[in-house]
Amino acid sequence: MKRLLIFLILAFFALALWAGSMMSVQVSTAQLRGTPSFLGAIAAELAYGDRVEVLESGRGWFRVSTESGQSGWIQESALSSKKIVLSTGGDISSGASTEEVALAGKGFNEDVEREYRAQTDLDFTWVDRMETFGHPAEELVAFLKDGDLEGVIE
C-alpha cells in the first residue's frame, strides 16, 4: 500500500514536470492538431527537430506551442525530451550527453547504410517501395467508421 502511494505521488510529479518544458519533434513529420485526437483538424505540419513548448498534457497528447507561435495538440510518441540538433555547428560533445542531446543524421545514418549496402550487396528496392505505402490518419479513421469499429480514436 505504501509503495503504491509512493508510486502515485512520483507518477503525479513526473507528469506535472512536462508543463513548461521544451521538447523536440522526433519523427520525420508530425501534425499539430486542433484537438487531442487523430480526428482533430491539422493546424500545422512540424518537421524533425522542431522545438515546441509543452503547455499541458493529457491522455497521450501534449498541447504545445511552436517557435512561430502556433499552438495545438501533438501525440506524445512524436516528441522527445531530448534536444535534437539538425546542423553540426562544431563539436558539442563536451558536457552534452545522449540523454540531453541527439544529433540528427549521426550514428547509424544514411552514410552508414550506404557503406553497409556496398559491403553486403543487399537489395533495398522493396524497402524503398514499402515507404510509399502510407495512408493519412483521416483515411484510417474512415476505415474504422466504415467497418462499424467503435475504436478509441484519440
Next chain:
Amino acid sequence: MKMTIRIFRPVSSAFVAVLAIVALSTCSSFGEIGGLGAQLAADAGYISDTQADAVGDAAESAEKAFETLTPEQEYYVGRSVAANILADYPPLDNESANSYLNTLGQTLAMVSDKPFTFKGYRFLLLDSDEINAFATPGGFIFITRGMLECATDEAMLAAVLAHEIGHVQLEHGIKAIKASRWTDTITKTAIAGVAMTSAEMAEVTAVFDDSIGDITQTLVVNGYSKDQEKKADEAAAVILARAGYDSEAIIFMLEEMNRRWNPGGHDFAATHPTPNERIRKVRKTVDSQPRPERSSTPVREERYERAFSEI
C-alpha cells in the same frame, strides 16, 4: 539477454511499480533506477542478490540502447533488417492486398501505445507458404501468405498485425542487439558534432552490421524470449479492443496456428512458444477487454474478401 529477461517473470508487482516509475520519470537514468529497483526487490526477498545483479545488468544494457539510438537511427536499423528479411523471403507484389494490409495495420498502430515511428509503420506480404510474421525496429512489418491463410477474417489478421506492432512498441528488436555492440565510438559518433573519420566510419559500419545480424538472427532463427512473446500477445489484445475488434480474435488465430503447428518446422514453431501455451498466458488480458456487440459486419467481410481475391 534471454536469460535475464526470464528473471523478470517471478518478480513481484512492487518491482513492476518501481520500473513503471522509471518509465514515467523524466530526469533519472534507466540503469540507475533499474539497478535500484532490482536491489529493492532483492531486499524485499522477491529475488536473490544474483538475480538482482542480472536485472541491474539488463537495465544497464537497455539504458545504453535507449540512450544511444534515436527513432531516426532505429529507422535505419529497421530498413537494413527489412532488406535482410527480403533477401530470404520474396515480396508478394499485389497492390490491393498490400494496400488493405497497410490500411488495417496503420489503423491498429494509430490506437497502439506508439502511434508514431520515425517514418511510420509499413506492412508487406511475403510470398511464402511458411507460417510467419516479422517486425523490425522502426515499424517495417512482414506477414507471409502462409500466415494470411490461417486467418479467416479481418479481426484474425488484425490480431497478427497487432502482435507485431506490440513487438515494435515494446522495442523488442532493439533489445535483441547485444549490449557489447555499444562501443565508445558508437556513443561518441551519436553525440559528437564532428564528421566521422574513415576509421570511425568503418567501426560504426561494423557495429551496424553486427546489430542488424543480432536482430535478424533473433527474428528468423532464435526467436524472442517467451516473456517478450507474452507481452506482444497482451499488447495485441489491448490494441484489438481499442480499435473496436473482439480481442478474442487473437485466441482464434492461435487456435488455428495450433492446428497447423509443426514442431521442428522452419516457421513460427522454431521461434515461438506453442500456441496453446500462448493462449493460456494471454487469456486473462483478453477476458479483461470490453467485448464489442458484433464480431464482424458485412462491410468488413466484403473488404477482406476483395483485398485478397487475386492471391
